[in-house]
Amino acid sequence: MSLLLPDAGLLFWTLLSFVVVLIILTKFGFPAITSMIDERKRYIDESLQHAREANKKLADIEKESAALLKAAHEEQAAILREAAVAREQLLKEAREKAGKEGEKMLAETRRVIQMEKEEALRDIRRQVAELSIAIAEKVLSKELADVEMQNSVIEKLVEEAFDEKA
Amino acid sequence: MDKVRWIFVLLLLFAALPVSAADAGKSSDVDVKGVIFGHVKDAYEWHVTTLGDKHISVSLPILLYSRNSGWNIFSSSVFHHSKEYNGFHIAESGVNEGKVVEYDKDGNEVRPFIDLSITKNVLAVFFNSALLLVIVLFTARWYKRNKNSLSAPRGFVGVMEMLITMIVDEVIKPAVGKRYHRYVPYLLTAFFFIFLSNLMGLIPIFPGGANVTGNIAVTLALALCTFVAVNFFGNKEYWREIFWPDVPTWLKVPIPLMPFIEIFGIFVKPFALTIRLFANILAGHTALLAFVCIIFITMSVSRAIGTAMTAVSVMFTIFMNVLELLVAFIQAFVFTMLSAVFIGLSQPEHHADNTHDDK
Numbered sequence: 001m002s003l004l005l006p007d008a009g010l011l012f013w014t015l016l017s018f019v020v021v022l023i024i025l026t027k028f029g030f031p032a033i034t035s036m037i038d039e040r041k042r043y044i045d046e047s048l049q050h051a052r053e054a055n056k057k058l059a060d061i062e063k064e065s066a067a068l069l070k071a072a073h074e075e076q077a078a079i080l081r082e083a084a085v086a087r088e089q090l091l092k093e094a095r096e097k098a099g100k101e102g103e104k105m106l107a108e109t110r111r112v113i114q115m116e117k118e119e120a121l122r123d124i125r126r127q128v129a130e131l132s133i134a135i136a137e138k139v140l141s142k143e144l145a146d147v148e149m150q151n152s153v154i155e156k157l158v159e160e161a162f163d164e165k166a
Numbered sequence: 167m168d169k170v171r172w173i174f175v176l177l178l179l180f181a182a183l184p185v186s187a188a189d190a191g192k193s194s195d196v197d198v199k200g201v202i203f204g205h206v207k208d209a210y211e212w213h214v215t216t217l218g219d220k221h222i223s224v225s226l227p228i229l230l231y232s233r234n235s236g237w238n239i240f241s242s243s244v245f246h247h248s249k250e251y252n253g254f255h256i257a258e259s260g261v262n263e264g265k266v267v268e269y270d271k272d273g274n275e276v277r278p279f280i281d282l283s284i285t286k287n288v289l290a291v292f293f294n295s296a297l298l299l300v301i302v303l304f305t306a307r308w309y310k311r312n313k314n315s316l317s318a319p320r321g322f323v324g325v326m327e328m329l330i331t332m333i334v335d336e337v338i339k340p341a342v343g344k345r346y347h348r349y350v351p352y353l354l355t356a357f358f359f360i361f362l363s364n365l366m367g368l369i370p371i372f373p374g375g376a377n378v379t380g381n382i383a384v385t386l387a388l389a390l391c392t393f394v395a396v397n398f399f400g401n402k403e404y405w406r407e408i409f410w411p412d413v414p415t416w417l418k419v420p421i422p423l424m425p426f427i428e429i430f431g432i433f434v435k436p437f438a439l440t441i442r443l444f445a446n447i448l449a450g451h452t453a454l455l456a457f458v459c460i461i462f463i464t465m466s467v468s469r470a471i472g473t474a475m476t477a478v479s480v481m482f483t484i485f486m487n488v489l490e491l492l493v494a495f496i497q498a499f500v501f502t503m504l505s506a507v508f509i510g511l512s513q514p515e516h517h518a519d520n521t522h523d524d525k
Contacts, residue, residue, distance in 0.1 A: 006382045
């Protein structure tokens with residue numbers, strides 16, 4: 001039965017030492033431990049959160065850079081295409097221009113040649129006429145030595161002139 | 167594995183030692199009850215062991231206040247030489263068996279008015295308290311030193327952190343509720359005090375082996391602390407639920423049936439805490455001792471049976487010791503959990519559906 005009866009002395013000493021231990025540990029023991037555990041937990045949570053955010057940011061950046069790269073590629077392609085078109089255009093224009101110029105030069109040349117030819121022809125005609133006159137002078141001066149001859153020639157010439165007129 | 171085998175062999179050797187001692191004595195029947203009660207009960211001196219006829223024990227101071235002779239301080243060793251000292255003697259039978267008593271004017275055996283003797287259990291409580299302080303302050307020092315690095319501890323401090331985190335996260339937070347922070351130091355102290363005392367009780371050699379948490383005065387002291395934590399820090403809602411619980415009015419007026427039950431409950435809770443811890447640890451110690459006593463009982467019957475039974479008994483004792491390790495933790499855990507639950511009940515959230523009640 002005495003097992004079930006709490007002994008006052010032991011009760012007193014137990015309470016005393018337990019309360020002393022409790023006070024000391026409340027002041028210097030457990031709060032220091034639990035607060036640091038909480039702090040570490042918070043730190044880990046924060047770090048994880050940060051890591052997640054960083055990962056997300058990285059993913060965003062990757063996405064962004066991929067988009068940027070794609071855009072750049074597209075632009076490059078567009079520029080190349082444009083350049084090709086422009087080159088074609090330029091070549092075409094140059095060719096056309098060259099063709100026109102050539103034609104123009106050819107026409108000019110032709111014109112000059114024509115002119116030269118006409119000039120030459122005129123020159124030849126003039127020389128032929130002069131030669132003819134000279135020859136005619138010589139022939140006439142010889143033939144028109146007598147009057148009869150002169151009349152027949154005049155007649156013939158008048159006749160011819162009439163014929164020509166008619 | 168080698169280590170385990172060595173420990174086993176050593177244990178068997180230790181188990182064999184008392185057998186030969188008992189053989190050498192070859193005295194009368196074994197006083198099992200005396201052995202067990204001699205261990206589980208408190209005492210004025212700490213009996214360590216007996217070598218041959220020599221008792222090795224630690225004498226402890228006896229501190230008494232008697233109505234006849236006032237304050238008395240003397241060593242328990244005085245009773246080794248004479249049965250009586252300064253009018254005091256140790257009762258051999260009756261209600262006060264084993265306690266220091268004196269005679270009153272009418273010649274009746276009575277206890278001195280105040281007995282603050284440093285008994286075996288008191289010394290064990292002191293020792294366990296000091297050990298607890300050393301352990302926790304050592305752990306706390308580690309945390310203070312590593313405050314800036316926020317690194318995780320290893321080894322012993324790591325184990326302490328595991329236990330603390332488990333108690334705080336698994337027991338205190340869910341049981342106490344929102345304002346758990348205020349009760350963390352108390353509940354942790356209670357847990358480690360009980361756990362350490364339980365473990366020390368399992369170490370058979372001085373300064374371990376005292377039946378501290380198996381003593382009703384110790385568990386009562388702990389339960390009183392929970393009682394204070396529950397009732398002195400309970401909120402308004404807690405007291406309203408006791409004096410005006412949410413039950414049909416005829417249960418409250420004119421006969422305050424429910425309030426009576428609730429008030430009864432206030433005192434039942436610490437009583438339950440006291441009894442369950444005390445009974446569990448006491449039972450563990452008793453069972454352990456009983457298994458050890460089997461050796462001596464069977465030895466006194468027959469040497470052959472005794473030898474055979476020694477092996478069985480040692481096996482059982484090892485099993486019980488391992489079981490008691492588990493119990494040591496479980497009982498500390500349960501005490502902490504129940505305390506946390508009781509504290510949680512003293513902090514009820516205001517019910518949304520009856521806000522009009524105590525406005």
